[in-house]
Amino acid sequence: MIRRFKFDPSDVRIRLESITVGLLTSFFLGIVLDIWREPLFFVRPFLGVILLTFIPGALLTRLLSLENDSFGRFILFSSGLSFIFLTIIVVLNSLVLPLFGVGAPLSFIPLSVSIITTIALLLLLDYRSGSANRSLYLPPIDSSAILFFLTLPATAIVAAVLMNQYDSNVGSFAFITLVTCFVIISSTRYLPSKLYPAILFFISISILLHRNLITNHVIGVDIQFTYFVSKDILAAHSWQPARKTFSSAIPLVTAVPTTFTVIAGLKLSTVFKVVYVMLFSFVPVGVFYVAREMFEDTVALFGGLFFQFYHISFFFTPGKQLVSELFVVLLLQIFIRKGTKGIRQKSAIFFLYIGLVCSHYGMSYVFGISLLVASIMLYFVKKTIGETEDDLSPTYPLFLLLIATAWYSYAAPDFISELIYIPLDMVNQLFQLSSGNVPGSGASYVQEERSFLQNVSFYIYLLLTCLLAIGLMRRIVDIGVGIWRGNNPKGVVHTAIAVPLFVFLGLSYFVIANLWADRAYQMVLPVLAPFAIFGYAFIFEKVKPILLWNPPKWSLISVFLSLLLLFNSGFVFSLAGTSSDYTFNSDAHTYAYNDAERAALVWLANHSDIQRQNQTENRPQAETVSLHTDETTQIMIWSIVPPSHYNVEVVSFKNIYRKKFNEDNITGGYILIRDSSVIKGTTNGRIPLDHITKRNLTEVERQNELIYANGDIRIYKAKNSSSVQSNSTPR
Numbered sequence: 001m002i003r004r005f006k007f008d009p010s011d012v013r014i015r016l017e018s019i020t021v022g023l024l025t026s027f028f029l030g031i032v033l034d035i036w037r038e039p040l041f042f043v044r045p046f047l048g049v050i051l052l053t054f055i056p057g058a059l060l061t062r063l064l065s066l067e068n069d070s071f072g073r074f075i076l077f078s079s080g081l082s083f084i085f086l087t088i089i090v091v092l093n094s095l096v097l098p099l100f101g102v103g104a105p106l107s108f109i110p111l112s113v114s115i116i117t118t119i120a121l122l123l124l125l126d127y128r129s130g131s132a133n134r135s136l137y138l139p140p141i142d143s144s145a146i147l148f149f150l151t152l153p154a155t156a157i158v159a160a161v162l163m164n165q166y167d168s169n170v171g172s173f174a175f176i177t178l179v180t181c182f183v184i185i186s187s188t189r190y191l192p193s194k195l196y197p198a199i200l201f202f203i204s205i206s207i208l209l210h211r212n213l214i215t216n217h218v219i220g221v222d223i224q225f226t227y228f229v230s231k232d233i234l235a236a237h238s239w240q241p242a243r244k245t246f247s248s249a250i251p252l253v254t255a256v257p258t259t260f261t262v263i264a265g266l267k268l269s270t271v272f273k274v275v276y277v278m279l280f281s282f283v284p285v286g287v288f289y290v291a292r293e294m295f296e297d298t299v300a301l302f303g304g305l306f307f308q309f310y311h312i313s314f315f316f317t318p319g320k321q322l323v324s325e326l327f328v329v330l331l332l333q334i335f336i337r338k339g340t341k342g343i344r345q346k347s348a349i350f351f352l353y354i355g356l357v358c359s360h361y362g363m364s365y366v367f368g369i370s371l372l373v374a375s376i377m378l379y380f381v382k383k384t385i386g387e388t389e390d391d392l393s394p395t396y397p398l399f400l401l402l403i404a405t406a407w408y409s410y411a412a413p414d415f416i417s418e419l420i421y422i423p424l425d426m427v428n429q430l431f432q433l434s435s436g437n438v439p440g441s442g443a444s445y446v447q448e449e450r451s452f453l454q455n456v457s458f459y460i461y462l463l464l465t466c467l468l469a470i471g472l473m474r475r476i477v478d479i480g481v482g483i484w485r486g487n488n489p490k491g492v493v494h495t496a497i498a499v500p501l502f503v504f505l506g507l508s509y510f511v512i513a514n515l516w517a518d519r520a521y522q523m524v525l526p527v528l529a530p531f532a533i534f535g536y537a538f539i540f541e542k543v544k545p546i547l548l549w550n551p552p553k554w555s556l557i558s559v560f561l562s563l564l565l566l567f568n569s570g571f572v573f574s575l576a577g578t579s580s581d582y583t584f585n586s587d588a589h590t591y592a593y594n595d596a597e598r599a600a601l602v603w604l605a606n607h608s609d610i611q612r613q614n615q616t617e618n619r620p621q622a623e624t625v626s627l628h629t630d631e632t633t634q635i636m637i638w639s640i641v642p643p644s645h646y647n648v649e650v651v652s653f654k655n656i657y658r659k660k661f662n663e664d665n666i667t668g669g670y671i672l673i674r675d676s677s678v679i680k681g682t683t684n685g686r687i688p689l690d691h692i693t694k695r696n697l698t699e700v701e702r703q704n705e706l707i708y709a710n711g712d713i714r715i716y717k718a719k720n721s722s723s724v725q726s727n728s729t730p731r
Contacts, residue, residue, distance in 0.1 A: 016058060020123060023051045024116060036265075048264025049275060056115075057082030059122040063129060064348045066334070072197045073289055073333065076282050080330050083252055083279065083323075084355040089114050090255040094239040104237035106255070108262050115263070149198055152178065152206040159583070160213035167586040169574060175210055176571045179203055180562045186301060187558035193297040197285045200304045205281035207314045207569075211583055212273040217639070219592045220316025223272065224639035226253055230268055234258040241411040245644055249411035252358040253320045272317050279326060280318035283526060284308045286329030291530035293336050294475075294491030298554055299537060303530030305561050306464065311568040312522040316591065321519065324360035325526045327352045328367055332527070335493050340396060349396065357404045361419070362515050364404040366504060366523060371397030374496035381492075385483045388492050422514050429511040439656050440516035442509030449686055453576060457567040460560060464532050471535025472502055472528070498527050533557060589676040589690060593636045596712040597674060601640045603708055604670060604715055611647050622647040626669025628718065630677050631655065632690040653696075654689045661692050663699040670707075671700055671716040 027047045030036050036044035057078035066077045090106055093114055097105035104110070155178055159171030185191060186199060212219060218227045229247040233239050239255040242248040257271040266275070284304035291300035307313060313322070331352050334345060357364045375394040382388065409416050429438045437444040450458060475495050482489035501524040507513075508520035515523065536557045544550075566572045570581025579585040582592045604610065611622045626649050627637060634650045641648050649669075653661050679691050687693060700716060708715035 016062070017123065017126075020055050020059065020119065023047060023055060024119065027051055028112060028116070045264045045266050049260065049266070052086060052115075052260060052263060053082050053275065053278070054078045055082070056085040056119055056122065059119065059126050060085065060351070063122065063126050064344045064351075066344075066348055070289075072285065076286055076289070076326075076333075077330060079279055079282055080326050080355060081351060083256060084351050084358075085118070086256045086259055087252045087354065087358050089118065090239050090259060091251055094255075098238070106233065106239065106258060106262065107237040111259060111262055145195060145198070149202040152182070152202045153209055156206040156210035157213060159210055163583060163586065164214055169584040172210070172569075172583045173571065173574075175206070176566065176569050179207065179565060183305060183558050183562045183565070184555075186305075187298075187552065187554035193301075196297055196301045196304075197288055200284040200288055200301065200308070201281055203305070204284045204308050204314075205278060207308065208277040208281060208318070209274075211314060212277055212317050214582055215592050215594055217269055217593050217595070217598060218272050218317040219590075220319060221591060221635050222321075223317045223319040224591075224635050225642055225644075226250075226319050227268070227272065227639050228642055228645075229254045230257050230272075234261055234268060237262075241413075246361065246408075246412045246415040249361070249408050249415065250320050250359055251411075252355060253323055253360075272319075276318045276323060280322045283322070283325050283329060286326065286333070287526055287529060290329055290332045290336065290494065290527075294494060295530055295534055299530055299533045302533040302554070302557055302561060306532055306564070307525045307529040309561055309565045309568060310522050310525055312518055313525070315568070320360040321363060321523065324356055324363040325523075327355040327359065328363065328526050331356070331367075332494060332497070335392065336491060340391070340393065353400050353403050356400070357407050361404065361408060361415075362513075362519075363523060364400065365419075366501070366513075368397050368400040368404060370497050370500040370504070371400065373500035374493065377496050377499065378492065381483065381496075385480060388483055388488060392493050392496070418514075426511045426513055433510060438511055440512045442517040445517055446509075451578070453567070453573055453578070457564075460564055460567065463560065464564070467535035467539070468528055468532035469502070469535070470538060471531035471533070472498055474538045475531060475534060494527070498531060501527050587676050589630075589632055589674065591632060591635055593639075594712060596710050597633075597636065598640065600708055600710055600713040600715055601636060601672070604672075605641050605646075608670065609647075610641055613645060613647055624649045626651055626667075626718070627672060628653065628666050628669060629672040630674075630690045630692065633672055633674050633677060633713075652689075653692060656689070659689065661696045663696070663703060666700075666704070666718050668720050669718050671704055671718055673697065673700065673714045673716070675712055675714070 027044070030047075031044065054075070057080060058074070060081040061074055061077040066073070089111070093105040093110055097110055102110055152175075155171070155175045159175040162168040162171040182199065182203060186196075191199065218224065226247055229245065230253075233255050239251055240248065247254050253276075257268060257276070260266050260271040260275055261268050284307050287307050288300045288304040291303045295303075316322075331349065334340075334348055334352070339345060340349065356367065371392065372394060375392040375397060378388070378392055379394075405416070408419070429441075432438055437447060446458075472495070476499070479489045479492055479495055483492075505520060505524050505528070508515070508517040512520070537553070540553055540556070570579050570584045573579045573581065574584035580588045580590070582588040582590045608625060609623065610625050613622070624647050627634070628651045629637075631652050631654070634652060637643075637648070637650055643650060651665075651669075653665075658665075673692070677691050678697050679687065679693050704716040704718050706714060707717050
């Protein structure tokens with residue numbers, strides 16, 4: 001039976017205000033009365049996440065008149081603006097409250113008072129401005145469709161539990177197969193277009209949960225240090241600018257997570273692995289809503305899937321770059337749908353600028369410069385081809401770049417000098433092209449040695465990139481002809497922004513602007529992904545008349561996107577017996593660190609000369625402790641004893657400049673070897689840089705002293721190094 005619920009505007013208005021007051025009252029009253037204990041222990045995190053993630057943003061969204069015609073857009077803006085709201089709260093609390101003698105401005109009571117007071121103020125402004133009287137409707141709810149979609153996250157969670165507890169990848173195979181079926185079915189007419197946003201959201205959050213629930217810790221590279229900084233902020237109950245770390249300049253992904261721990265009672269790692277997973281899962285939905293303004297719904301749907309199935313979009317725990325992309329798609333919706341005229345639109349743009357700048361410097365500058373180039377292009381289009389209704393004043397990108405530079409100069413002063421040298425580094429990299437590829441550039445990836453299956457994956461990317469270029473060129477021609485004929489085509493601003501982003505993607509093949517090519521590709525996909533699907537549709541219409549049969553239009557592209565997922569998830573490699581993905585192979589050597597591996601490093605920090613260094617006082621630094629390990633294991637160090645905060649030096653066994661393991665290079669300190677980094681048996685093939693052989697391990701064991709081993713990782717005291725402070729050797 002299908003149930004449908006419809007509310008008139010007054011119902012929704014009363015519900016939003018009553019839910020806000022009801023949540024605030026019940027949540028904080030329950031904490032004061034100590035109600036949220038067994039068996040109601042889950043109520044506090046559940047209500048706390050809803051309160052912090054949606055309520056402030058919902059009030060701001062309605063106050064700023066953003067997307068009241070679409071419940072899906074309303075949810076997108078509510079989530080994005082809520083995190084901006086929390087960012088402003090934690091920064092102001094940390095800077096202002098200490099002036100009045102509050103020593104822990106991000107502890108429970110100061111945070112609670114600030115949040116309650118500000119939400120009450122928003123309610124008052126919402127009421128006085130008349131915003132509460134504008135219509136907002138909840139669309140008909142198909143309960144059978146909801147149950148259908150919920151099977152995806154449920155299967156993802158079961159798959160993660162099976163792999164984590166029983167080393168069984170059966171659930172992973174079932175889950176990826178189920179997602180593939182969803183993609184294939186989406187190319188048919190069995191799923192109505194009104195369900196497309198829900199399809200994108202549930203596929204996105206399910207894939208991310210499947211990967212992130214596999215361990216109790218965050219997964220990835222940059223997220224390790226982000227997690228460390230968040231843990232520091234949580235311990236101090238205060239956010240402060242720092243000279244020697246850029247992470248202080250992105251409080252939206254370092255300080256804001258601590259508010260969920262303090263208010264909702266969630267573990268810090270859970271905040272990243274669940275709350276921020278949910279936040280990033282809205283980005284493909286935002287890609288859909290933006291693309292739908294220019295293209296048909298199916299193009300927008302598959303554009304969102306292309307974005308989601310790119311490996312970096314789901315490979316790691318969402319961090320600064322991924323989270324920042326939510327504010328990009330929200331800004332695009334304002335530029336395309338609302339325009340920039342009016343105080344509310346300008347206020348919304350300003351708030352979203354705060355979210356973008358406080359989450360990732362790379363996206364702030366790449367998007368800001370692209371906006372500036374787009375505004376200049378539109379100016380010349382108007383002068384040479386004709387007028388358009390879409391407009392983008394250079395004032396807006398310049399304001400974004402000004403905010404970014406001013407904020408980073410304040411919050412991370414030393415980092416600005418690094419930003420200044422990035423253009424100079426790119427020039428030097430251009431001169432290096434004559435002698436070889438720049439490490440991390442697209443050319444270096446292309447020329448890497450690959451297996452047959454890796455080559456197939458590469459050609460899928462190559463095909464999609466060619467379709468992207470074709471789609472963008474076709475769109476530029478259509479817009480140019482439309483303007484020339486006075487037809488005023490839609491989405492001119494979107495295409496204008498896409499052009500410099502495509503140029504940026506092309507440049508990443510040769511040089512890197514402190515961003516490796518694979519990250520640059522993911523960075524531009526929120527804007528460029530739909531053009532690949534548009535390019536496919538264009539090619540299909542041209543080729544269709546010469547085909548001997550009449551294939552469904554969208555079946556072929558759904559197959560290509562399904563293949564992209566099957567390869568990037570590790571499904572295909574696991575079937576071939578060569579899986580290096582931890583969701584299919586528990587022995588994989590990846591950035592998913594388990595509790596035992598992290599415990600070993602914590603033990604070493606407590607039983608050696610590793611010391612915390614003062615970041616502000618000019619005191620003599622303790623003697624540096626060398627930690628020798630592989631390039632994958634070394635990333636784990638950044639979440640526990642990062643070199644920027646401790647007297648440690650991380651030395652890789654091998655790197656792109658020294659590709660062979662040599663035990664003689666280890667002259668002191670400690671050696672960390674994960675069991676997963678050791679290639680079992682003999683091999684005649686190429687040894688990955690982050691792996692060593694059994695023979696290498698034997699060399700280490702023969703010349704160094706084993707001081708710790710727990711079945712997942714071993715720690716050796718290197719020759720000529722100082723002894724540890726404990727003689728215990730846990731096994």
